[in-house]
Each structure stands twice: as structure tokens, then as C-alpha cells.
Amino acid sequence: MRGIPTVLITVGPEASRQMRPPRAIYPKGFKIGNSLGRPGMRDLQKKVLRDALVMLTEPAHPGEIIEREYPEYAA
Amino acid sequence: MTTIHRKCVPFTPLDRGLAKCTVALVSAGGVHEKDQEPFNIADELGDLTFRIIGGDAVFSDLMVTHHHYDHSDADRDINVIFPLDILRELASEGFIGGVAKEHVGYMGYTMQLRQMYEQTAPAIAVQIDKKSKADVVVLTGG
Numbered sequence: 001m002r003g004i005p006t007v008l009i010t011v012g013p014e015a016s017r018q019m020r021p022p023r024a025i026y027p028k029g030f031k032i033g034n035s036l037g038r039p040g041m042r043d044l045q046k047k048v049l050r051d052a053l054v055m056l057t058e059p060a061h062p063g064e065i066i067e068r069e070y071p072e073y074a075a
Numbered sequence: 076m077t078t079i080h081r082k083c084v085p086f087t088p089l090d091r092g093l094a095k096c097t098v099a100l101v102s103a104g105g106v107h108e109k110d111q112e113p114f115n116i117a118d119e120l121g122d123l124t125f126r127i128i129g130g131d132a133v134f135s136d137l138m139v140t141h142h143h144y145d146h147s148d149a150d151r152d153i154n155v156i157f158p159l160d161i162l163r164e165l166a167s168e169g170f171i172g173g174v175a176k177e178h179v180g181y182m183g184y185t186m187q188l189r190q191m192y193e194q195t196a197p198a199i200a201v202q203i204d205k206k207s208k209a210d211v212v213v214l215t216g217g
Contacts, residue, residue: 003087004203006101008214021214022086032144035104035215039152042161049158049213053093053171056211062084 007052009035013065020063023055028067029074037073044072089211098166099175099209100128101199103183104149104156104217105141108132113140114182121185123195127202128178132159143184144217156215175209177202183216 008024010016011032016024027048030037037044051068089096105114107126115122128137137153139146149156162174179199185191203209 003085004200004209004212005087005089006212006214008216010216012216016216020081020084022084033104033146033148033156033217035156035217036158036161037155039148039155042154045154045158046161046164049161050165050170052213053098053165053211056089056096057093060086060088062086 005056007055009048009052010065011035013067017065021065022062023060024065025052025055026065026067027070027073030070034073037070041072044070091210093171093211094169095172096210097173097175097208098162098171099203099207099212100157100159100162100178100215101203101212102157102178102180102215104144104180104215105139105146105182106137106149106153106157106180107140108136109138113138116140116142116182120187121191122182123185123187123190125179125181125195125199125202127206128159128180130159130174130176130178132178134160141182141184141217146217149217156217158213158215162213172210175203175207177207179203179207
């Protein structure tokens, strides 16, 4: 196996950081159980997933967790 | 509980654009199909098994068995932890190449961390590589 590119969406950045994931995004302030947003927030969920996928194509920071702000989550 | 530290990061570069990639989901959020055996929440050591979820599964096919986080939001909209519907949308828009035929759910709680790391995780990787034939994987927790 040559390896599979992965990206992690985490809402527990402290725990995830210990495993030093190759690519990871933390939607800031999202609670456990809301990795992509709240129920029915389809636009937000899609934005988070798209941002995670785009990380696969960008210069990487292996082992780091990239924090992103999504103000609409709190609204 | 065993603590596992990773010295190096297992990084695999992506060798093509997203529009040419088949994407699979691997979730630690305890997602499985309703007709599959639920994860064993009675065993305090956790459950080291995983379930294969069909790429055409819809909300009413899926459920969550996990006793270490509040999954009431996922019970209302599974996309909050397992965004299969959204992957299908992104595929129909051409943002990604396609949705893998098989995805993976497991219960990301264990007191047997070493077995999870050395046995379950490699078995999931083989599943993704040989069966799902996904080019990339999106990992989610709860």
C-alpha cells in the first residue's frame, strides 16, 4: 500500500494533536458531536467539508491542527 | 490506558485534483447501518470492530451507537458527524470525482489503544485501499 491521503475534521484538538495527524482542521468552538455544524445547517456543513477537502491540495503542515472560524455556527 | 506517541507524521501527498478523487468517510463517531450489529457499549474496554457503510446509505439507514459523547444532534441529522449526503452533493457538482462505494464507522472509544492503533486502524486502511478504492479519506470523530 502506498498510503492514503487523509484529512481529519476534529472538534477535540487537544486529543487529536497527540496523534499528530497529517492534515487536520478544527472548526473553532464546535462542540463534540457537531464536527460539521449543527443539524440542518447544510450550507455550513458543506463549507466545513469543502475546506477540509481543499486542505488535501494545499501546502501541508503535517502534525498541525489548522483552526478555522465559522461565525455562523454560533448564530 | 496506554499512551501512544507518534514520532513522525505518516504524510501521503495527493497526486491529483479533487475533481478526480473518489472520497471515503471514516468516522469514529459510532455510525453504522441499522441492520448491522451495534457497537458493544457494555464492554468498558470499548469495541475494536468496525462497520462498512454503503455509499448509497441514506439517513434512515443509519444510526449511532456510542456512549462517550452526546450524539442527539447526529440522531437528527447524521451529516453533523458523517457527511455522506454532502459528499454526494459535492460529487454531483463535480467538486470531487465521486463517492466511494464503501465507508467505515467505528466507535472511537477504547481502553485498548494499542490494539486499536496496531490492528483496527490498519484493517480499516486495507478496507479503504482494497475494497472502497478511495483516493482520499475524510476522518471525523464525534
